[in-house]
Amino acid sequence: MAGGLAPWAIGTDTGGSIRQPAALCGIVGLKPTYGACSRYGMIAFASSLDQAGPLTRDVTDAALLFAQMAGHDSRDSTSLEHRWQIDRPRAEDLNGVRLGVPAELTGSEGGVDEGVRERFEEALELARRLGASIEPCRLEHAPHALSAYYLIAPAEASANLARYDGVRYGLRVDGTLDLISMYERTRAAGFGDEVKRRIMLGTYALSSGYYEAYYGSAQKVRTRISEDFRDAFDRFDFIVTPTSPWTAFELGSKTADPLAMYLNDFCTVPMSLAGIPAISIPCGLAEGLPVGFQLAGPAFSEGRLLDVAYALEQAIGFDGSAARARREASP
Amino acid sequence: MSSRAQYEPVIGLEIHVQLKTRTKMFCGCEVSFGDPPNTHTCPVCLALPGALPVTNGRAVHFGVMIGLALGCDIAERCLFHRKNYFYPDSPKAYQISQYDVPLCRGGQLGDVRIHRVHLEEDAAKLNHLGESGRIHGADRSWVDFNRCGTPLVEIVTEPDIHSAGQARDWLIVLRETLRQLGVSDVDMSQGSLRCDANVSVRPAGTNELGTKTELKNMNSFAFLERGIEAEIERQIDLLRGGDTVVQETLHFDPRSDRLTPLRSKEEAHDYRYFPEPDLVPLVTSEEMLKAARSELPTELPTERAARFERELGLSSARARELVFRPELGEYFERVLAAAEQAGGGDGSPDPVEIANWIPQLVTQIGPDADPAQTKVAPEALAELVAMVKAKTVSRDAAREVLVLLAKEGGNPRELVEREGLGAISAGEDGLSELVDQAIAADPNAAEQVRSGNMRAIGPLVGYVMRETKGRADGGDVTRLIRERLGA
Numbered sequence: 001m002a003g004g005l006a007p008w009a010i011g012t013d014t015g016g017s018i019r020q021p022a023a024l025c026g027i028v029g030l031k032p033t034y035g036a037c038s039r040y041g042m043i044a045f046a047s048s049l050d051q052a053g054p055l056t057r058d059v060t061d062a063a064l065l066f067a068q069m070a071g072h073d074s075r076d077s078t079s080l081e082h083r084w085q086i087d088r089p090r091a092e093d094l095n096g097v098r099l100g101v102p103a104e105l106t107g108s109e110g111g112v113d114e115g116v117r118e119r120f121e122e123a124l125e126l127a128r129r130l131g132a133s134i135e136p137c138r139l140e141h142a143p144h145a146l147s148a149y150y151l152i153a154p155a156e157a158s159a160n161l162a163r164y165d166g167v168r169y170g171l172r173v174d175g176t177l178d179l180i181s182m183y184e185r186t187r188a189a190g191f192g193d194e195v196k197r198r199i200m201l202g203t204y205a206l207s208s209g210y211y212e213a214y215y216g217s218a219q220k221v222r223t224r225i226s227e228d229f230r231d232a233f234d235r236f237d238f239i240v241t242p243t244s245p246w247t248a249f250e251l252g253s254k255t256a257d258p259l260a261m262y263l264n265d266f267c268t269v270p271m272s273l274a275g276i277p278a279i280s281i282p283c284g285l286a287e288g289l290p291v292g293f294q295l296a297g298p299a300f301s302e303g304r305l306l307d308v309a310y311a312l313e314q315a316i317g318f319d320g321s322a323a324r325a326r327r328e329a330s331p
Numbered sequence: 332m333s334s335r336a337q338y339e340p341v342i343g344l345e346i347h348v349q350l351k352t353r354t355k356m357f358c359g360c361e362v363s364f365g366d367p368p369n370t371h372t373c374p375v376c377l378a379l380p381g382a383l384p385v386t387n388g389r390a391v392h393f394g395v396m397i398g399l400a401l402g403c404d405i406a407e408r409c410l411f412h413r414k415n416y417f418y419p420d421s422p423k424a425y426q427i428s429q430y431d432v433p434l435c436r437g438g439q440l441g442d443v444r445i446h447r448v449h450l451e452e453d454a455a456k457l458n459h460l461g462e463s464g465r466i467h468g469a470d471r472s473w474v475d476f477n478r479c480g481t482p483l484v485e486i487v488t489e490p491d492i493h494s495a496g497q498a499r500d501w502l503i504v505l506r507e508t509l510r511q512l513g514v515s516d517v518d519m520s521q522g523s524l525r526c527d528a529n530v531s532v533r534p535a536g537t538n539e540l541g542t543k544t545e546l547k548n549m550n551s552f553a554f555l556e557r558g559i560e561a562e563i564e565r566q567i568d569l570l571r572g573g574d575t576v577v578q579e580t581l582h583f584d585p586r587s588d589r590l591t592p593l594r595s596k597e598e599a600h601d602y603r604y605f606p607e608p609d610l611v612p613l614v615t616s617e618e619m620l621k622a623a624r625s626e627l628p629t630e631l632p633t634e635r636a637a638r639f640e641r642e643l644g645l646s647s648a649r650a651r652e653l654v655f656r657p658e659l660g661e662y663f664e665r666v667l668a669a670a671e672q673a674g675g676g677d678g679s680p681d682p683v684e685i686a687n688w689i690p691q692l693v694t695q696i697g698p699d700a701d702p703a704q705t706k707v708a709p710e711a712l713a714e715l716v717a718m719v720k721a722k723t724v725s726r727d728a729a730r731e732v733l734v735l736l737a738k739e740g741g742n743p744r745e746l747v748e749r750e751g752l753g754a755i756s757a758g759e760d761g762l763s764e765l766v767d768q769a770i771a772a773d774p775n776a777a778e779q780v781r782s783g784n785m786r787a788i789g790p791l792v793g794y795v796m797r798e799t800k801g802r803a804d805g806g807d808v809t810r811l812i813r814e815r816l817g818a
Contacts, residue, residue: 039383040381040382040383041381042381043380043381044380044381044609046608047608047609048608074385075383075385076383076385077383077384077385077386077609077610077611078608078609078610078611155605156605156608158415158603159413159415159423159424159425159603159605162415162417162423162424162425163378163380163422163423163424165417165424167419167422167474168377168378168422168474168476169377169378169379169380169422179419183417203603206415206603206604206605207601207603208601208603211603211605215605
């Protein structure tokens with residue numbers, strides 16, 4: 001998308017996989033409300049979190065594409081009819097819009113790179129100039145989101161990926177005339193290290209005797225996080241955070257340290273657990289690399305969310321062209 | 332006290348019922364039996380990536396009907412769970428079932444309490460080529476996904492059953508109940524009704540439960556009874572020998588009546604249940620309950636049996652017998668109605684007596700025939716029973732009349748006349764002469780009766796009954812002989 005090779009794209013976001021790449025590449029990514037778009041046809045990873053959404057060059061394209069994607073699908077019981085019409089966004093100011101800035105996710109308590117923080121603050125200032133009110137807020141349980149996510153998502157994934165067992169679908173590696181060895185060889189050969197790690201995590205979290213301590217507790221944290229957002233939306237129209245704590249990193253630089261890799265999703269996972277919509281728009285460059293600005297709203301608030309993102313996008317005036325990025329990167 | 336009586340078996344049943352819906356539990360494929368393999372499949376029931384389940388509303392409706400018929404509490408809101416296990420009969424490698432929040436809880440059918448009733452999906456059918464007929468040692472195994480995703484209801488009883496025969500009888504009542512609901516074909520040979528049994532034994536008079544085993548593969552009523560019987564024997568033998576029962580799943584082999592372990596403990600499954608995220612909670616609305624109630628039969632078998640006992644004075648065994656096969660109960664009530672219509676010879680009709688004649692009728696017309704489809708009109712049977720009661724025909728002669736009725740139909744009074752089967756009454760000369768003949772023919776027996784040994788009277792009565800071809804009344808004959816011998 002950033003390279004101009006496609007007019008728009010559809011991605012799936014479980015813990016940030018639309019918003020993260022959008023942020024790191026300087027494009028727009030919208031993770032809709034859970035249930036806003038059908039999941040039918042999506043290869044399931046974590047069914048209660050997976051959601052499809054648009055990846056586009058600007059907010060207008062995101063709105064146009066989302067309007068086509070949203071709605072109930074009789075083949076997906078968890079999909080819902082979208083209650084509000086999605087129009088082409090037109091907002092020119094943010095008068096009366098209340099933005100909440102959670103300390104837990106914005107680096108005021110550490111964990112966000114300096115360059116990212118600066119671009120984020122600048123975008124907040126622009127929002128203020130457009131008429132938005134900006135105040136700090138609390139999402140008390142958000143720092144536990146990653147821990148809960150890495151129990152719930154792998155648990156569901158361990159079941160969703162169990163069908164790749166060599167019997168009916170996909171790769172089969174024959175065993176030694178024995179069913180179990182066929183399963184073992186097929187799954188050993190077919191999955192990569194990270195997938196195996198998650199399957200093992202999830203299987204463990206669901207095991208008899210550990211269920212309550214892990215999966216059960218994670219679901220409780222998930223409920224708390226939803227409640228935090230619900231409370232915050234009593235006072236604020238949208239919650240804003242950086243999309244990613246840092247800019248794009250080198251290929252392979254974090255594969256040796258899975259935990260560092262998981263921290264990428266620190267700012268995006270809470271919204272996934274709460275099932276609420278969130279959009280990432282580019283808000284400038286830090287050391288030549290794009291920085292993403294995330295806005296999250298209540299369930300099914302996509303219409304207003306896109307409108308506000310559009311007004312901010314116009315004010316930021318980010319040039320997402322590859323030429324600009326190259327220019328900025330070379331001193 | 333025999334060693335067998337020192338132990339009390341405790342049995343609970345787990346019954347799987349295939350629902351007679353048009354389509355599968357979570358997809359639109361047709362529910363079928365016996366069609367060419369893999370002709371009723373789609374991405375959902377084959378578990379292709381990206382496919383999602385959608386709950387079959389009709390299956391839920393049937394589930395609610397079953398719950399109501401069994402007197403269960405229907406949950407206002409229940410959940411589907413994933414039950415994870417690897418086996419080739421499960422293409423998703425998990426079964427969508429219900430776990431801690433099932434559709435129905437509690438309930439009772441006859442003398443057995445229901446623990447729970449829940450909805451789930453059936454697995455695919457495996458066909459193993461090779462000697463063993465099981466997956467281990469098979470040359471090749473084929474998977475037929477036609478059955479995969481067929482809606483199932485699982486009914487779990489409380490451990491309220493205490494003999495193999497009781498288990499069998501109860502399952503027959505359950506089958507009849509489900510058949511009358513019209514929710515399933517309930518055919519054990521085709522697998523639309525399947526029953527596993529949890530069996531344990533404990534010293535008689537104690538309350539603690541012993542270690543249980545789970546019995547599988549008992550796919551007929553007879554196998555269920557024999558399997559449980561064999562397992563009770565095995566467990567009692569173990570305990571008597573000072574051994575302990577090991578908790579395991581056993582496979583019943585009807586050819587040998589032997590039970591072999593199905594899964595070793597090492598392979599014991601941890602199903603890792605968790606709520607199915609692809610489905611939303613199932614909410615049972617008042618309209619759904621109303622719709623299910625409106626389709627329940629007016630009187631279920633257990634209700635009918637209770638009425639037969641309470642209002643007609645039938646024994647519980649006889650009442651059950653009549654409701655096991657509803658056509659027998661139906662016919663019984665028609666005979667009773669006919670008897671009431673006729674007013675009875677000497678007063679009101681006797682339901683117990685009429686009910687006692689139904690098994691005899693079954694003997695004549697064959698075990699599978701519906702009496703209403705035979706030549707024995709309910710009015711005819713009612714009249715025959717009245718004639719027996721009025722002693723215008725003896726019990727033995729009436730049986731002969733029943734044979735004729737079954738063969739050619741007609742009116743019992745005319746048949747009695749035509750065949751000369753009318754009762755010989757006590758006052759008739761012929762009978763008195765025959766009594767004399769009997770005493771003359773067996774002076775030894777006569778002497779014993781005279782000296783007070785009443786058991787010796789049998790041959791004398793037998794003589795008269797033989798000579799009258801059963802037309803005499805046994806009681807009258809006995810009385811006449813005793814009078815004659817002064818005993």
